[in-house]
Amino acid sequence: MAVNNHTERSARDLEFFGKITASISHELNNVVSIIDQVGGLLEDYVAMMKSGYTPNVDQLEKVSQKIQMQTGRGVDIIRNLNKFAHSVDDPLKEFDLNDVLSNLCTICQRLAGLKRVTLKEDFAETELMVTNNPFLVQEIIFLALQWAFDQAGDDGEVRLSTSMDRDIPVVEIVTKTTEEQSRSFLDGEVLAEILQATEIESETFQDNTEKRGVRFKFQSIRANDSPTCQKCDTRAIL
Amino acid sequence: MSQYRILLVDDEQELVSTLVERLGFRDIEAEAVTNGHDAVELMNKEHFDVLVADLKMPGLSGQELIRIVKERHPAVKIILITGHGGTPEGKPPEFNDVLEVLLKPFDINALLEAIHRLMEKGDED
Numbered sequence A: 001m002a003v004n005n006h007t008e009r010s011a012r013d014l015e016f017f018g019k020i021t022a023s024i025s026h027e028l029n030n031v032v033s034i035i036d037q038v039g040g041l042l043e044d045y046v047a048m049m050k051s052g053y054t055p056n057v058d059q060l061e062k063v064s065q066k067i068q069m070q071t072g073r074g075v076d077i078i079r080n081l082n083k084f085a086h087s088v089d090d091p092l093k094e095f096d097l098n099d100v101l102s103n104l105c106t107i108c109q110r111l112a113g114l115k116r117v118t119l120k121e122d123f124a125e126t127e128l129m130v131t132n133n134p135f136l137v138q139e140i141i142f143l144a145l146q147w148a149f150d151q152a153g154d155d156g157e158v159r160l161s162t163s164m165d166r167d168i169p170v171v172e173i174v175t176k177t178t179e180e181q182s183r184s185f186l187d188g189e190v191l192a193e194i195l196q197a198t199e200i201e202s203e204t205f206q207d208n209t210e211k212r213g214v215r216f217k218f219q220s221i222r223a224n225d226s227p228t229c230q231k232c233d234t235r236a237i238l
Numbered sequence B: 001m002s003q004y005r006i007l008l009v010d011d012e013q014e015l016v017s018t019l020v021e022r023l024g025f026r027d028i029e030a031e032a033v034t035n036g037h038d039a040v041e042l043m044n045k046e047h048f049d050v051l052v053a054d055l056k057m058p059g060l061s062g063q064e065l066i067r068i069v070k071e072r073h074p075a076v077k078i079i080l081i082t083g084h085g086g087t088p089e090g091k092p093p094e095f096n097d098v099l100e101v102l103l104k105p106f107d108i109n110a111l112l113e114a115i116h117r118l119m120e121k122g123d124e125d
Helices: A006-050 A057-088 A097-114 A134-152 A179-186 A189-198 B013-025 B036-045 B062-072 B093-098 B108-124
Strands: A093-096 A118-122 A129-132 A157-165 A168-175 A201-206 A212-217 B005-009 B029-033 B050-054 B077-082 B099-103
Touching (some): A006 A097, A006 A134, A006 B013, A057 A097, A057 A134, A057 B013, A093 A097, A097 A118, A097 A134, A097 A157, A097 A168, A129 A134, A134 A157, A134 A168, A134 A189, A134 A212, A179 A201, A189 A201, B005 B013, B005 B036, B013 B029, B013 B108, B029 B036, B036 B050, B036 B062, B050 B062, B050 B108, B062 B077, B077 B108, B099 B108
Parallel strands (some): A118 A157, B005 B029, B050 B077, B077 B099
Antiparallel strands (some): A093 A129, A157 A168, A168 A212
16 A cells, blocks of 8 residues: 555645645734734824824724734744644654644634534543554544534534543544445545554444544554555655 | 725624724725625625625635625625635636735735725726
8 A cells, every 4th residue: 555555645645734734824824914904003003193193092002902912823823833744753653632633623723614614622631642643643633524514514513522432542523414424434545545554443423412423543553563665665654 | 084985804803993994094984894694784784885805704705705796786896805825716707807806915005006996997887
């Protein structure tokens, strides 16, 4: 698998990376646009002051608050991007699933909003340490979230949760869907390939609210388990 | 006040509220909403000369909003604002001649020029 589908996999991984960075850059652009206009508003005040108009304290305070708020928002977005970008640094490492997926969930909020879907997260209170490829793990969950957003429909809801089931970290994505659609998604060629590379088990399920979804069970991969790509001398999990 | 009435639609509340204030300083009356559905509703009640809409919004997208507005209020001029770096995605080709497109972030003067261009064009028609 690693040798034959190497190019296709690289293109698929790049597509995922591109979608995430495009979404983040749109959001960052909005932040810059707001700061730009608020700065312009300040310029307007200065120009008007030269003609005798005096802005009141409230107006100036509002400008300051808006700049501070958007700067803080921008810093958060950059931190999320930075964390995501560094997830390709180590193809195999021990990490906390909650930490990585919480970051991904924050990034995906904008995409959920564009689809008019509410994305809710319900993470285990304790760390869920796994040894795997953090980039591919995010790619799996991203594909599942995209699928779930489409299933949820306008004003629908998607819930991403993590838990520990008999010492195995579990991720569940629940929405309004059917058993058939869930099965069809999990059996899709692209997803099946990444699941195989990361040794993650998947299944469909129905929760106690009769909503359905997909569940991923994480095994920790041992460092020397995965095969090597003969073209680039990297392991298959890369 | 200018004779023009502008409706700004963008899900970034801070952006549109600041633009409303800045346009007001330039004697242009503007109102703002944060989604396409509210824009359609407001346009059914009040008259606007120019619609300034973000292309990517939750729910009704800018492109869908344009189609509705062109159908129900064909005289309204439209300016699309987008953060997309390349060719504006989703710009409906059939409306090419009635659209102005501004890339975010944009200067207030670029917005004013686009408004005046569209209104002058409308006067010639």
